Amino acid sequence: MSDYIRDAILTGIWETFQMTFFASLFSYIVGLPLGVILYSTSKGRLLQNRVVNFVIGLIVNITRSLPFLILLVLLIPFTRFLVGSSIGTTAAIVPLTIGAIPIVARMVESSLNEVNPGIIEAATSMGASPVYTIIHFIIPEAMPSLLQGGAINVATVLGYSAMAGVIGGGGLGAIALQYGYYRYQKDVLWTTVALLVIMVMLIQELGIRISKKHRKT
Amino acid sequence: MEKVYELINVYKTYKNDGVEFTALKDISLEIKEGEIFGIIGMSGAGKSTLVRTLNRLEEVSSGVVNFYGRNLAFLKPSELRKVRHSISMIFQGFNLVNQRTVIQNVEQSLKIIGMPRAQRREKALQMLEVVGLLDKKNQFPARLSGGQKQRVAIARALAVDPKVLLCDEATSALDPKITGEILDLLKKINEERGLTIVIITHEMSVVEKICDRVAIIDDGNLAEIGEVKEVFSNPKSKAAKKLVFPSNPFDPSAGEGKIVRLVFDGTQSNVPFIANLVEETGFKVNILSANTRSVGGIGYGQMIVELPSDETDAATVINFFEKGGLSVTEVEQ
Numbered sequence A: 001m002s003d004y005i006r007d008a009i010l011t012g013i014w015e016t017f018q019m020t021f022f023a024s025l026f027s028y029i030v031g032l033p034l035g036v037i038l039y040s041t042s043k044g045r046l047l048q049n050r051v052v053n054f055v056i057g058l059i060v061n062i063t064r065s066l067p068f069l070i071l072l073v074l075l076i077p078f079t080r081f082l083v084g085s086s087i088g089t090t091a092a093i094v095p096l097t098i099g100a101i102p103i104v105a106r107m108v109e110s111s112l113n114e115v116n117p118g119i120i121e122a123a124t125s126m127g128a129s130p131v132y133t134i135i136h137f138i139i140p141e142a143m144p145s146l147l148q149g150g151a152i153n154v155a156t157v158l159g160y161s162a163m164a165g166v167i168g169g170g171g172l173g174a175i176a177l178q179y180g181y182y183r184y185q186k187d188v189l190w191t192t193v194a195l196l197v198i199m200v201m202l203i204q205e206l207g208i209r210i211s212k213k214h215r216k217t
Numbered sequence B: 001m002e003k004v005y006e007l008i009n010v011y012k013t014y015k016n017d018g019v020e021f022t023a024l025k026d027i028s029l030e031i032k033e034g035e036i037f038g039i040i041g042m043s044g045a046g047k048s049t050l051v052r053t054l055n056r057l058e059e060v061s062s063g064v065v066n067f068y069g070r071n072l073a074f075l076k077p078s079e080l081r082k083v084r085h086s087i088s089m090i091f092q093g094f095n096l097v098n099q100r101t102v103i104q105n106v107e108q109s110l111k112i113i114g115m116p117r118a119q120r121r122e123k124a125l126q127m128l129e130v131v132g133l134l135d136k137k138n139q140f141p142a143r144l145s146g147g148q149k150q151r152v153a154i155a156r157a158l159a160v161d162p163k164v165l166l167c168d169e170a171t172s173a174l175d176p177k178i179t180g181e182i183l184d185l186l187k188k189i190n191e192e193r194g195l196t197i198v199i200i201t202h203e204m205s206v207v208e209k210i211c212d213r214v215a216i217i218d219d220g221n222l223a224e225i226g227e228v229k230e231v232f233s234n235p236k237s238k239a240a241k242k243l244v245f246p247s248n249p250f251d252p253s254a255g256e257g258k259i260v261r262l263v264f265d266g267t268q269s270n271v272p273f274i275a276n277l278v279e280e281t282g283f284k285v286n287i288l289s290a291n292t293r294s295v296g297g298i299g300y301g302q303m304i305v306e307l308p309s310d311e312t313d314a315a316t317v318i319n320f321f322e323k324g325g326l327s328v329t330e331v332e333q
Helices: A003-041 A050-065 A068-074 A076-083 A087-115 A119-124 A130-167 A172-182 A188-214 B047-053 B076-085 B102-112 B119-132 B146-158 B175-193 B204-210 B228-231 B239-243 B273-281 B311-323
Strands: B003-016 B019-032 B036-040 B062-067 B087-091 B165-168 B196-201 B213-218 B221-225 B260-264 B285-293 B298-306 B327-330
Touching: A003 A050, A003 A087, A003 A130, A003 A172, A003 A188, A050 A087, A050 B273, A068 A076, A068 A087, A076 A087, A076 B273, A087 A130, A119 B036, A119 B087, A119 B204, A119 B260, A130 A172, A130 A188, A172 A188, A172 B062, B019 B047, B019 B062, B019 B221, B019 B298, B036 B047, B036 B175, B036 B204, B047 B165, B076 B213, B087 B146, B087 B175, B102 B119, B102 B196, B119 B146, B165 B175, B165 B228, B175 B196, B196 B204, B196 B298, B204 B228, B221 B228, B221 B298, B221 B311, B228 B239, B228 B285, B228 B298, B239 B311, B273 B311, B311 B327
Parallel strands: B036 B196, B036 B213, B087 B165, B165 B196
Antiparallel strands: B003 B019, B003 B062, B213 B221, B260 B298, B260 B327, B285 B298
């Protein structure tokens, strides 16, 4: 492997890391509250609201059922409007975030659904308001599950970031595509694949460790 | 004595997939300040629904639930939350937050009422001392036994100095020894703080041990209500008899004689009634079951006996027991 390819791979690792980090962060900033709303407005929950639940649920389902590659292309005008360009690492963060939000929201919802309803009843009987109960009882109780879901989400975003290479996003995915696929450089292809696998494994392991440290049951 | 609760003609109807189900039918009762009030019934009788109307975790379909003269149904959400600060509740499943330590769990109820952090900690430590778990303060609930978890729940419930404690099958998940310890603790708190306690249970032994008065709920109806001593020695309703009579007495030998239940309290315990019966009347009875129980601290004995099959002989025997001051009730088969 020549030096410039080695440099390209190093840059790729850094770009992949950047894309994964920021897309995960932004998708949680939006997805976490959405998941909480989906959970708390569903039937029999504290803030039951059929209309809100239906509308958000519908949006989430639609975005989630679009193949990510299609979403990438569809979002090009939006990305250009938002960050001024549709190629590069920064531009790739936009579709990655949008694609990850519904996944995060559903994951959060399912984590919160695991919380024992008795705890909610106890909080209500103590005179806690619905919002207080969610913040101080439900979310803390769901924390280990939320963290575990977080690790899965970050790994998913990492996988999606490789796809961003197709529309000119940077990162390891772009390198695999350009050198490995278009130029038949099998060694580059396999190197990037190995690096991606290692990164996913590291994230998974880290997530499981943090979650275990938090799990008191 | 002041009335803590007054329930007037309370009904509760659920609609499940279009099918109506009435969980509570015309329940009227009063709970007085400082008493331990038992609500007993078979599972599915509606007692859990009934206790949840007392802090409005369940809305009533019709009727009135008054708490110190205030109709709970008229309270706005914010007022209701405030009233709930003086109605604490403990549960069969303990319902502690597993990701928080023991002391953090106790502090939760104090945090809700807005007590500042330092005061909160002090009060929580004080409560853990009352329930005897000071040494476990930094443990997580998963490391505690069932009885210890319920003690934490009690500390959390009582930290806010409520006026009433509602116990929903609070000892049902515990073994008899631990149940006894928890009931002793509740009794102690009732006596020391004058706290009104409402206990929901399906076990007569729980009611006998600590309750002053009891309401028997059967299929959503209030079957019987009264002093525990009275209900125990002289149950009137079918549901009450079912709860009070020892289950599965032996089959009567011939199956012809009437079966009666004799109840005697501690004052008659030095009299050998059965031996006297044989000596004086010459009739014999077949003992099917016998035991002693402590009801509100007084020892009671009860015996299920089969009387002679001849009606006049049986009447003589009943007469003999009644003269001796025993309560005699016929057991339906």
